[in-house]
Amino acid sequence: MSKRSALLGGLLLATCFLTWFLWWYLDRAPLVWSALLWAGVLLILFFARAGGERLSLWVNAAALLLAVAFAEGFLWIRQATNPYLIPSGVTFEGSFTTPNYFFVMPEAVLGYRPRPGVSVQSIKKYFGKLVYDVHYTVGDDGLRVSPPVKDAPVGCILFFGDSFAWGEAVQDSETTAYQLGVLSGGTHRVYNFAFTGYGAHQMLAQLQRGIVKGTVACKPDEPVYAVYQALPNNVGRVAGLGGWDKFGPRYVLLKDGRVMYKGRFDQGDAIADDRWYVKPGALRWLAKTQVYQRTLGRARSTNGFDDERFFAVVERSARTLEQQFPRAKLFVIVWEDLDERRSDPGSLAWRMWEGLKQRGLDARLVKDTLPGYEQNRHRYHVENDAHPSAEAHRLLAAYLYEQLNGNVHSRND
Template identity: 25%
Template sequence: MYYLKELCDTVIYRPNFFSTLLIILAIALIYAGNKIRKDLLKQVFFNSAAIVIALCAYETYLFVQLPSNTHGQSTLRVSDQTKDRYTSFHEDLGYQLYKDGVFHAVRTGTREIVYDVNYTIKDKLRFTPNTNSQSEDCALFFGCSVTFGEGLPDTNTLPYYFNEFECQRYNTFNYGLHGYGPHQMLAQIEGRVPSDISRFSGQKIAVYSMMLFHLRRAAGYTLWDRHGPEYILENGNLKRKGPFEEKPKSIIGRGIRKVLGTSRTYQKFIIKANNTPSAYDIDRTLAIIAKSNELLQKIGVKLYIVLHDFAEHAANDIGDRHSYNLLVNNLRKSDSPVFFMSDIINDYQKNLDRYTIHPLDRHPNANTNKIIAQYLAEHIE
């Protein structure tokens, strides 16, 4: 059984792995200091040990203070019968689905199964069973695991239900994937999307399911997307800088990166994994969405946005209410129609158990996707 990596090419160790290495190093330095007879070298080794112990203490402090990146006490496994990889490095996207096939995904809690489903992958995208391959109309869906349909079978995803309400009118493309953000949407539109839909002559629409935490992802404040596409603003113009980090080419370099990736100090100060998006980050995300819409319009696609806009939880993902209002007001001014989850399901946050998979996994459940899909089918022109 192969684990779905939350850190792209980074091995997930136990949370205290780096601290354990520091403790071992401190013991080794103290031992060496005791063995050495020269006073100067003794001081060097003992002082080095003291620094390592202090760093270990700080790592422990950060481990207690910083939020975990896991879903409660649950574990996720994804595999197929060939025991091959599920995701792999991609030069433009950072990572993507590795190959086609049927993958078995199981998330378990301490004493229960959170979900046990199969994901069908075709053309390295989540397959939608009711897609109409003979249609001249196409519907594109962008986003993260919410769009992908994490924890749900192929027939419970947002693209599936939308096409059901549209009487299977569309040839559907699900570009969503676990951990993706708007920067991957733009990279996909700059990359494979034009060729994917070049044969269609009918109506072409796109739906981007936007979460507030996507701003952090577009800024690179994540652990799993270190090689994802980085876009920056220069004099008000959006340009692609490259990946957030270049992938190490040597085995030693990759090994060091894996170890550093487990350090809470590295996560806090280098990756900035728990940073709140700045005003610049908000502008960057808005520019990414605007550029995505511009490129889609050039190939005849109309972009719609579904914003999960629950303001009472905005502080965790975007900062203060002013930043939230800045984002929402600018989205309202964009060329893309914006649908708000608070309008679609106004009691969503108050009844999470009704609308999400499980207390250990708050991805939308089948009923939620069905409600959103019906709303979209009724409001998309």
């Protein structure tokens, strides 16, 4: 073996080791640095073998790696801002912000949940101006507190969804769930299974994995009225694109239109419209690249297949609810997308509502539940915050109370 061959062999071994080290040590842009490293090595080989027969091979391979490095680097530079990061000027205070106190994560079934039996204060300010100062109280059952019931209640009301249904930014007694319980005069047990950041996949997991059945005290012959509040961004959450929901339940869409539980989001990745499954070991490395994240991973945009998966998860939730409670009915409220702020034909909210209706689900656009919503959005959302205001919760509860009475009467006729 010539001295030059030995040097080149040592260079390749050193490059392999350094490549492994870059992927093991760096969480950001390891593909950029490793592609540049190998491009440099190939150029060295080119000059070392000047006059050889395969010079174009080294040059073309180096050019390809430089293109990969440029594309990956460009994607990192142009990385989209996470809409769920706290924006500039916003601060939170109170016991709500105490690390590892209010939130339990990871959690085996739902990914995360509020800690049972706690009450926290949450204060939000915008450039020093108070936005809200509220308390969140969670009962021993792990749900936000509900009003007391009479000795002989006649039915149950279940709430599912995210922070809109949970009641972020309002007091315990101001949530839709609590208000509806008060309007019923204590004749219905109320259970709020919603929580900040949840999606339809958590609702289905709560039903399929026995959380609902193990929590409620609903008798088989009693009417069960369930309300799921959804936003268009819930489609991405079911697909596993919610950056905070790392341990949530994954459901894949089968060819026959059914959905199947496929472990947690941290246990692999279903990609290419659920056709392939990336195991955790490989995902650990692939997830470090923007090329993967933007095309197949958690940073990609939702598509029509994601819509169909979402609709199937909600439909499966409704059918599971009906199987567990023979007199149950799921009612869906569709809120507007927080960026679009519209629900006319062609909007994201309209598409969600239309898809749910086509699945035979009872869905309503929020504009049809709150008086003058489109003309008075400022009344129905907390200022400097996207969440529903106390007035929105109160009026939505009144609307649902009317629907509840109609539902009960129609089932008793």
